[in-house]
Amino acid sequence: EVNDNNSTVMLSRYNKIIEEYKDTPLAKKALIKKLQLLYRLKKYEQVLELSKGFDDVNKTIVKNSVLNVVKKSLSNSCNKAIKYYHEYNLSLPNSYDENLYRCAYKVRDFRIASIVCNRYILDSNRKVALKWLINKAKVFEATRKDKELVLIIDDICNLMKKGCYKWRYKQFFAYYRLNNSDKFLQIAS
Numbered sequence: 001e002v003n004d005n006n007s008t009v010m011l012s013r014y015n016k017i018i019e020e021y022k023d024t025p026l027a028k029k030a031l032i033k034k035l036q037l038l039y040r041l042k043k044y045e046q047v048l049e050l051s052k053g054f055d056d057v058n059k060t061i062v063k064n065s066v067l068n069v070v071k072k073s074l075s076n077s078c079n080k081a082i083k084y085y086h087e088y089n090l091s092l093p094n095s096y097d098e099n100l101y102r103c104a105y106k107v108r109d110f111r112i113a114s115i116v117c118n119r120y121i122l123d124s125n126r127k128v129a130l131k132w133l134i135n136k137a138k139v140f141e142a143t144r145k146d147k148e149l150v151l152i153i154d155d156i157c158n159l160m161k162k163g164c165y166k167w168r169y170k171q172f173f174a175y176y177r178l179n180n181s182d183k184f185l186q187i188a189s
Contacts (some may be wrong), residue, residue, distance in 0.1 A: 010037055032056060044068045048084075066090060078103035082112065094119070101135060105142075114139050121155075130159045137167070146174040150183070 014037070017030035031050065035057055038046045044065035051057040051065075066088045073081035074096060081103050084090065092100060097116050104112035117139065120132035133156050140149040153171040157164035168187055175184035 007037060007041055028056065032058075035061060039065060042068070063088075067092070071096065074099035074103055078106045082107050082109050085112065105135075105138065108142070110139050110143050126159055130156065133159065137170075141170065144177075146177050149174045150178070 011034060014030045014034035018027045018034070021027040021030070031054065035047055035050055038050070039061045047061060047065040048069065051062050066084055067090070070081045070084050070090060070092065073084070081100075085092075085100070097119065101113050101116040104110070104116065114136065117132045117136035120128055121136055123129040123132070133152055137149060137152045137156060140146075140152060150171050153167045153174075156167050160167075172184050172187045175181075175187065
């Protein structure tokens, strides 16, 4: 744990050195120390801002800062989470998949939402597979991929066994948009 008073003093010193000795090895060293201190203070977004365009930064500090910012942002700022996810080509632990899907869907980044769904649609646990098939169907619906939607609805209904009326309704209209009158009439009957 870092002492607040001491850290404020140290940050002030690093800033002074960076300003007074701009573009020198001493300023570079002060910047690295400042980044390390900000990381210990859990000021992850400041670490990311300061480290941009600076090659000598400890890559682990940057990676862990991004992970921390994205993990926190998944619960309260989807735009920020998805922005950093793309910017740093991030890979998150599977425990964050539900929030990542939710955020990606919310900000209409259907590519990420679809990738998350793909991890689970073939899961051996029927409930898990069904949940993610439904999420994938929502992605197809939002992106108007009707050919894919009609196929995935068959999979959903096969897993559900009963109570599939809502999905057959969506399938009917997807076939209608595809001008496949045989199929939508078959569902209607």
